[in-house]
Amino acid sequence: MPGTLWHSPAALAWLQTILRERFGHAFVLQAQPDGSGMTLRLPDDARCISLALDGATFTRADSDLPCTLWDAAAEGWQPALPGALPAPGAAQLPTPLITPADNGWHIGYDILGLTYWMLTRQEEVGRTDLDNHGRFPAVHSHAYKHGYLERPVVDEWLHVLGQVITRTWPGIALKQHQFSVKVSHDVDVPSRYGFASAKGLLRAMAGDVLKRGDIKNALRAPWIRLNTRDALHPSDPFNTFEWIMDLSDQHGLTSAFYFICGRTSAMDADYEPEHPAIRALMRRIHERGHEIGLHPSYGTYQKTELIAQEAQRLRAVLAEENIQQAEMGGRMHYLRWEQPTTLRAWADAGMDYDSTLGYADRPGFRCGTCFEYPAFDPVAGEALKLRVRPLVVMECSVMDACYMGLGTREAAQMKFMQLKNACVGGRGCFTVLWHNSWLNTKNKSIYSDLC
Structure with a gap:
């Protein structure tokens, strides 16, 4: 075309x-x-x-x-x-x-x-x-x-x-850019057990025992589920938000947390943004000076009106919590994207930026750049009031068995650093997506090296 x-x-x-x-x-x-x-x-x-x-x-x-x-x-x-x-x-x-x-x-x-x-x-x-x-x-x-x-x-x-x-033009001075890092976190699963149905809780407990040999967490699961009412339970293994923000603060970074605000598929989250525990999490993120953004649900990427509805739902929750931000951005769930349909949907929803454009199956420079830039619709032939913030690497792309499958081995660490160094050479921005639910002890070490 x-x-x-x-x-x-x-x-x-x-x-x-x-x-x-x-x-x-x-x-x-x-x-x-x-x-x-x-x-x-x-x-x-x-x-x-x-x-x-x-x-x-x-x-x-x-x-x-x-x-x-x-x-x-x-x-x-x-x-x-x-x-x-x-x-x-x-x-x-x-x-x-x-x-x-x-x-x-x-x-x-x-x-x-x-x-x-x-x-x-x-x-x-x-x-x-x-x-x-x-x-x-x-x-x-x-x-x-x-x-x-x-x-x-x-x-x-x-x-x-x-x-x-x-x-x-030997007399002109060109703009000098400095390497930077931006970290973001898709909140697909804020709690391992807190929002699960009875059937989902049993499935999670069975997985802990049979797949991970984690009997301790399996035994704590019902207690965590029962006590996730007004806040995420501190013992929940996916409640890594304070650790993430502590690390970002240490490195002078702002973490962006993108929340799902709709149900269009079984691939979506098991929480609602209005839940008291999620509201408390959003307040805490804002109190600490970090960012809240949108993670449109699985079935929205071809439907402009649904992305707008979910953006409005998030804005309503933030307004009710008296949370004000200078900008609002986010990323599509599962990195689902149709060009330029999804691009225009973000602009039509009044969003300031999108950070979807990296590939799921391989890390790298989908847009050929590590710089943020203004969006342009190549079909309509017009600029849009939206910024594109390309995604360089998602942890799953490198580590998950369904993609590169490098796990937590040295090869994974080398791949992350290779991509970071390419951004250093280009004096651009190294954009990292790391889910809060992908931070066990070994993963925390790898993630810390990237910040």
């Missing part, structure tokens, strides 16, 4: 915003009338950078694009990360790639087209090769097929563009 031309007026205005946020200057973008190239200028300055313009490749909604590599260092440019830089969409590149031109420089690769294609997730529009949860999987993506999923390829190319900008 082809999208809007990425160099349409609306798309160019959006890309100008991307460049202003990244470099700190208001550049003007203009496509050549014959479609042969794109120019990047500063207002009232004769100097410019011209870039190749690929008018067809980066409007495609498939993963069969070519890909080649470019050795930046061999041509005198500094790469953000070690190794040759992937160039999605190009079967071959001119040598040298970047050459002096009248009043500036010319770049023989469509960096801005790539930026549009990756950030808008044009690749995913209308796809039918989905997994059993209706998700576009990493293993079908161009990035996975060509080995660059674990590299923020857009950031790497913009790093090169920044160097060309500096050579074109």
Whole structure:
């Protein structure tokens, strides 16, 4: 399903915003009338950078694009990360790639087209090769097929563009970014036993004994269930919220906790946001200066009106508890996403940001970046009043047997650190999803190293 031309007026205005946020200057973008190239200028300055313009490749909604590599260092440019830089969409590149031109420089690769294609997730529009949860999987993506999923390829190319900008306008200072970490926690199961039905409680107790050999917790389960009325029980193994906030406070981080506020499937939570214990948890999170957000239920990702209803339900609970926040964001349950349907649903619900866009089956850079950015609908061809906060890694993606299956072994720790270091190299944000229910003793150690 082809999208809007990425160099349409609306798309160019959006890309100008991307460049202003990244470099700190208001550049003007203009496509050549014959479609042969794109120019990047500063207002009232004769100097410019011209870039190749690929008018067809980066409007495609498939993963069969070519890909080649470019050795930046061999041509005198500094790469953000070690190794040759992937160039999605190009079967071959001119040598040298970047050459002096009248009043500036010319770049023989469509960096801005790539930026549009990756950030808008044009690749995913209308796809039918989905997994059993209706998700576009990493293993079908161009990035996975060509080995660059674990590299923020857009950031790497913009790093090169920044160097060309500096050579074109030596007197300007570009915006300097600092590496940061954002941690978030989908509250799928706030309590191991507290909200379970009688049947669910027996199932949990049996699992404790037969699967985990945890007789102690199994014996405590009925007591915990009985005493989860006004607050989560301190002995509940999934009640790790104070530990999470303590760790975040130690590292100067703000934890974001996303709550489910609807029932559309058996895959959803067994609690209601209005429950006194959940209200008490929300008050405590707010008192400690952390964030509360939305985790729309399993069946909402294609239904704009349901996401809006669940957002309003959360807002109502927060208002009743006199909890006020500067912004409201969250993430889809099971990372279910349909582009651009779900994106527009978040915007229509009046949310400030979404942090769904990482893959469930593999960690990495689904959007090719570790920077937050303004949303753009590639079908309607318009910018949306919403921020996209890409998700780099979910703990389950690395550790769970149904995905990479690395468990708590050294290989898992190395994978987490590899992704973190890629964000360090790009001076971006390492975004981590770690569920409160995935924090046993060993997992706590791994999670602590990431903060």
